[in-house]
Amino acid sequence: MITLRNVSKTYPIKGGHKDGARGHVKVVEALKNANLHVPQGSIHGVIGLSGAGKSTLIRCVNLLERPTSGSVTVDGQEMTRLSSAALNQARHRIGMIFQHFNLLTTRNVYDNIALPLELMGMKRAAIRERVMPLLELTGLTDKISQYPAQLSGGQKQRVAIARALASEPRVLLCDEATSALDPQTTGSILELLRDINQKLGLTILLITHEMEVVKSICHRVSLISDGELVEEADVGDFFTAPGTQLGREFLNDFLQLEPPKGLVERLEAEPGEHTHPVVRLAFSGDAVSTPLISRLARDCEVDVSILQAKVESIQERTLGLMIAELLGPAEKTRQAIDFLESHDLHVEVLGHVQRDD
Numbered sequence: 001m002i003t004l005r006n007v008s009k010t011y012p013i014k015g016g017h018k019d020g021a022r023g024h025v026k027v028v029e030a031l032k033n034a035n036l037h038v039p040q041g042s043i044h045g046v047i048g049l050s051g052a053g054k055s056t057l058i059r060c061v062n063l064l065e066r067p068t069s070g071s072v073t074v075d076g077q078e079m080t081r082l083s084s085a086a087l088n089q090a091r092h093r094i095g096m097i098f099q100h101f102n103l104l105t106t107r108n109v110y111d112n113i114a115l116p117l118e119l120m121g122m123k124r125a126a127i128r129e130r131v132m133p134l135l136e137l138t139g140l141t142d143k144i145s146q147y148p149a150q151l152s153g154g155q156k157q158r159v160a161i162a163r164a165l166a167s168e169p170r171v172l173l174c175d176e177a178t179s180a181l182d183p184q185t186t187g188s189i190l191e192l193l194r195d196i197n198q199k200l201g202l203t204i205l206l207i208t209h210e211m212e213v214v215k216s217i218c219h220r221v222s223l224i225s226d227g228e229l230v231e232e233a234d235v236g237d238f239f240t241a242p243g244t245q246l247g248r249e250f251l252n253d254f255l256q257l258e259p260p261k262g263l264v265e266r267l268e269a270e271p272g273e274h275t276h277p278v279v280r281l282a283f284s285g286d287a288v289s290t291p292l293i294s295r296l297a298r299d300c301e302v303d304v305s306i307l308q309a310k311v312e313s314i315q316e317r318t319l320g321l322m323i324a325e326l327l328g329p330a331e332k333t334r335q336a337i338d339f340l341e342s343h344d345l346h347v348e349v350l351g352h353v354q355r356d357d
């Protein structure tokens, strides 16, 4: 539904001094060769730190920013080749919502939602037929005549969602849609987006800096860093075993699952003669309910000291996470790790610490 191929975007730096030899203006490379495919009906999240290039990426999809190079295809149309009239038409099929809602303060809820349809030249009766079910879908029927100033942040975002849906788009772009909302309201807006995705089969591309958003509603996630898409994974796999250091940092920050500081300071990268491994274990499916730790002690003769553990629900999937020390002779702890991996646990050796004894 959405495909980005080798999309790059550079911005000239204002007042950036010219390189006299070649006469080039200095630029910021906000997006570097981005490749992304979001299939029909999927919810795809792009997460990254501030300044990583998230807004640039999402704005390249509907050409609010024109890529410097590369191609952007939405619903079979190559966006960069459209005339401005055709681009206008294509944008009716791409809804967008923003962090600060962007509602017109002088229009009430009904008129805000009706606005894109008025601009398309629709008749009043047809507009009403579109708007009324959207008020129902977004839970705003009783707010129909209120003005934005009379609404909470969550209600304003519901109006923005209804307005984005008014032109019956195939795709919804969400630019930090919950970042201005408290956690509870965030939850209800995410639930609404999930509902819309399921009921209308709408494809959603969202950018966020919040792992909670990724965890709650995304099917797949991409990580962006310094203008590059550095990792992409199914959300369950990402939470089990991120493939990059940045991914691990996002996950550890979110889960608050790290060895105690005192232990981190003693961690060595390589095993020594008198060290034992500290591991991060991630397990889902049958492994969550299998008594693997007691079997480690019994079958592998390794003691397990659990430093931290938690169980997370990632949509339909239950994920167990644990930081533990494996105590025993080197050969036995190696066997223990093999045993865990053979039972589909993801094992990451965080380092090795000297035995106290």
Ligand SMILES: Nc1ncnc2c1ncn2[C@@H]1O[C@H](COP(=O)(O)OP(=O)(O)OP(=O)(O)O)[C@@H](O)[C@H]1O
Pocket: 011, 012, 013, 028, 029, 030, 048, 049, 050, 051, 052, 053, 054, 055, 056, 057, 209
């Ligand atoms: N119009 C512009 N002119 C010049 N530089 C820009 C422009 N827009 C963005 N940039 C630069 O491009 C880079 C990526 O910015 P972008 O806004 O896409 O990041 P972001 O991940 O959305 O950040 P944030 O989460 O803080 O909004 C940054 O270095 C930014 O300063």
